Amino acid sequence: MLILRNTFIVLGLAILMGCSALDIESTVSPEETKELFNSAKHAGAAMNSPYEFYCAEIYLKQAEMEYKRNNNTAGDYYLEKAHAKSALAYQNAKKFKKIELK
Numbered sequence: 165m166l167i168l169r170n171t172f173i174v175l176g177l178a179i180l181m182g183c184s185a186l187d188i189e190s191t192v193s194p195e196e197t198k199e200l201f202n203s204a205k206h207a208g209a210a211m212n213s214p215y216e217f218y219c220a221e222i223y224l225k226q227a228e229m230e231y232k233r234n235n236n237t238a239g240d241y242y243l244e245k246a247h248a249k250s251a252l253a254y255q256n257a258k259k260f261k262k263i264e265l266k
Contacts, residue, residue: 191244192243192244192247194227194228194231194243196247197224197227197243197246197247197250198224200247200250200251200254201220201221201224201246201250201253203250203254204217204220204250204251204253204254204257205217207254207257207258207261208257208261209253209254209256209257211257212256212257212259212260212261213252213253213256213257213260216249216250216252216253216256217249217250217253217257219245219249220246220249220250220253221246223242223243223245223246223249224242224243224246224250226242226246227239227240227241227242227243227245227246230242
């Protein structure tokens with residue numbers, strides 16, 4: 165019985181230690197995300213992919229605000245979201261760009 169209890173304690177500690185390692189830093193930079201957002205903007209994402217475009221804009225502003233407050237964890241979170249939405253908006257803008265008629 166004692167061995168079983170100790171096994172659960174060790175297993176629980178291992179799980180807790182593993183969960184704490186999930187807090188990783190952002191893999192994208194603010195400059196890279198802003199550049200991608202501007203590319204989406206110039207590709208016409210506001211017209212062709214408005215949901216993703218405006219979500220990216222809001223996430224980017226929120227990330228900037230969190231960084232100013234020195235809340236880097238939240239800033240990284242919103243920056244990742246802004247990057248993903250900017251990339252999707254850019255892809256959609258390219259995909260759904262209207263074909264010019266001759």
